Amino acid sequence: MKIQPIIASLALMAGVYTSPSAAQQPLNFTVKAGEVKTTVSPGMWGIFFEDINFSADGGIYAELVKNRSFEFSSPLMGWTIPEGAVSNGQIMVVNRKDDNSSNPRFAKITLPAARPFTLVNEGFRGMGIKAGEQYHFSLYARQQPGSAVKFTVTLLDDAGKTIGTTTVSLDSNNWQLYKTGLTAAATAAKGKLQLTFTGTGVIDVDMISLFPQHTWKERSNGLRADLVQLLADLRPGFLRFPGGCIVEGRELVNRYQWKKTVGDVNEREVIINRWNNEFAHRAAPDYFQSFGLGFFEYFLLAEDIGASPLPILNCGMACQFNSAEVVAINELDPYIQDALDLIEFANGDVNTKWGALRAKMGHPAAFNLKMMGVGNEQWGPQYVERYTLFAKAIKNKYPEIRLVNSLGPGPSGDKFNFLNDTLRKLHADILDEHYYSSPEWFLSNASRYDSYDRKGPKIFAGEYAAHGKGTDGYHKNSWQSALTEAAFMTGLERNADVVEMASYAPLLAHVDGWQWAPDLIWFDNLRSYGTPNYYVQKLYANNKGTVVVPILKDNQVISGQDSVYASTVVDEQSGELVIKLVNASATAKPVAVAVEGVKGLAANGRLTILRSNDLQAINTLDKPLGISPEEKNIAIKGKTVRTEIAPWSFYVVRAKINK
Template sequence: MKLQISNCKKAAVQDGMIGLFFEDINYAADGGLYAEMIENRSFSFVDCYGDVGDYYTKPAWGYGWNATKECGEGRMEYVTGSPISRVNPWYLRFTAQDAGQGFWNKAYDGIYLEKGKTYTVRFYARAAQYPEGDITVQVTKDGRICAQAEVSCIHAPEKTWQKWNLYEAVLEAGETIRNGRFTISLTKPGTVEFDLISMMPDDAVAGVFRKDLFDLLKGLHPGFLRFPGGCIIEGNTLENRYRWKESVGDIKDRRTNFNRWAVHLTSEENGWHTQYSHYNQTLGIGFYEYFLLCELIGAKPLPVLNVGLACQFQSYELVEMDEPEFQEFLQDAVDLIEFANGPADSTWGSVRAKMGHPEPFGLTMVGIGNEQWQTEKIDFFGRYQAFEKAIHAKYPEIKLIGSAGPDITSEHYDKAWEFYKKEVPARDNFCYAVDEHYYVKPDWFYAHTDFYDEYPRDVKVFSGEYASHPISGMNLPQANTLGGAL
């Protein structure tokens, strides 16, 4: 290989042309950018199974939680009956036979503490049968107490209803540790119910984003942020799709959803069940937080919407365009723009304002579908036209991003460009840019440095997803080569 480096600049790159794509894959949101340190905080996780056209889940309300054994083992029950939210109705009913018994959380491979930093723990608790005693919150490592706080429990008079109460404690790290254990215990025997147990570092940006990762994203100076992902927008099933309306409002009222990547690499050999089977989405980073993130890092928001299709690679499920249910997808698109840009007294603008942002977010672009393509059974072009008509009837200024399908080498790609080029002359706002995805070998990139030189400029190209794969397959660290990086 001959490498020639020059300081001679060629064509100028406009500001805003390079940006970020964010998807909750590889624990990028829960367990990653989202600063929440507790896993399955609302006792709502499910265990995921299945393959194309046949996905299902089993309850795993207690995933990530275990009883401590240092003072004997208390009883852990996952129940419902008086939930803090009907959206996530399950909660933990813990009974301690002796003082000091408690339970701990696996916390995305353990708790990380940095010496001198503080962390806020919040949880709902109900003293069901706990007439006296308090609650201890700890982070330990190999039996050492690294951070601890005592929480005074609210005890209602006997023969009255024991209410849910929100508790808060601040933990200060006495040392830096990895793989620590988060523990809650009772100081007396009794039964207490718990829900929405949270632990957040106090330096989390906006109380949401892990500071180190946020700083890295901001340091890239992105022009845009495409969210909330690719395939998770569609879901393995339509029930599993990303519904933006379920991702806004109070976090206790955001319905936990299993992640589309929880069934990644399932096969008959592994019983359609893998190490990722408990990968769930708390939606702690929802559409409000995505818009907020864009504002904080100086990027234009580019949300992508489901067009009534589950993942075309992983499912056969869809809503036909002539079915009444299809109107829900169109309405979600129009309502999203109102949520982002509408006045504070509008229906969805008021939701945004109540969450703390009365001013509009300034949304200018929306993606129609993730990685869709036209088939004999799926009229994606018709779906795009329906979304374009519904959105531009109320918001003609919104720029729409279309889909060219899953690659740039097949007839799907050629047909997509034919469709957009045919429609644009009649309505110049019909399609602002076409979203192209390509996962190819390094040689393809080397051979196609002039790929876009002869493209017409009336419809822009949006390279939404691309990667260099020296080796075919997934989860292959050995594929991270210098050749691929170049």
């Protein structure tokens, strides 16, 4: 461990600002702009999505109705029904598993004469309803012969007051999809949906759904527009999905099976979310996966935001922290076939089985899948045995597909060392390293990849976040955590010849339903905001450049000396030099960056600053831009960039290179 990062971390923990001496000499850095060290992967900075913290249902998936098809373990969870209605048989949940194994349940409602029946759905910690927004309601229903039933759809505000209503009459004895629209007259942060059935007879209902008109790209069964926009603004190079531990499941029976998440949304099998009861102190018994957001929607999302898709598949192993269940090797073939079929689904001709399904779902063009993950955070010889069989089958049929491979749950130790040594000998394509550690760890490891083998597998920094605790004991998205991540990321960028991809994790969290913190983006039913960590990621991804060039102090890389961290790239497309500087100390640092290997620099550049005087400061729903980038011009004389890096700050300088 280096001395300087320790000093920097002590300054971080002290949280004391020290003004610079008027006579303080600048730190002299040199950029060798003519010495290209390596290219930067187009997918260098990406995003990792996992359905944790109500990220999918109740989050980015815009469906407002919870338990819309009565498939939760408690079939009426999320629904409020009249007292005594169940016991007297006025509502029954019918299981037709033999007829429809993927969506077996529906509700049967009996209406005695002149007695209306009301169902109320609470949504996901309430429903976010916006004044003036149109909402699309739908349900499948049938009425028994001789019945005469209609129903009223009502939007309720937080106090139970009506803020929108419409009525639908039923006209069929067979299952039929009914749709209607209604406009909200007021805004509600925790609204509800009420259905009132009137008339006489018996009605069956299923797949009760409510979506806002305004989804991402106005798609039906769509995604929440504000959350997707935050992702798009990151300009991610890749989208890793669907996790994470979701891929593994607590046991194999509730692992993620991609084939059950495509095709007709009404036929996608609901399962329990593995984060339902993982953390006793943050239990979420109503956390299930409807898979309205399935593999097709993930591929579509990646395409929408310009990211390469990176699906991760189960390799025949459940979570080793939970059950450690594995499928027998002689029964692994279906798992491997799932991987081969997924490639066909993504890239196959429309005349193939799975390519035809993709086309039927509305996307005849291929999704251009180039890489795939085998397992999530597996470890041990049992993983190597299964990975080897996957790799052989995939490479034999699709040699162009690159595979991402697990190095276990942490960045060091016996589990990591075994897989790192073994998979390198097997000439693996990409090794996935994960690190959830203290802010001090991130400072101390900014040089982690400086000495990695340049001829070995590429590295995917697949999950990382600095975990600094707040006063309540929970990890917080503090400026301290974001700043140390920014410092660490200079080392990732500097070593782009080894580190090909990187993504913060987790991505999304509902403020009323989270299980894990910190997270990159937080939201409630109406609002969302990017954390300081989000803006660090955004500044790196939006200033990615195309090639890495050295930035040095005393002919050494800048990685903690004087508590400063730095990396430099050239954007050959815009003709700009991009300098990233991090000051992890409580003292301002004047710097002079001399640029060699160019004829000159434009007289005016752009400076973006991300900083705070309070290391424990965070953004909130009420103050979403408390810590956010500030842009200004910076004057440049000759070929030297001069500035003073404020305490606890991250600077990005863009300067045009004179031809």
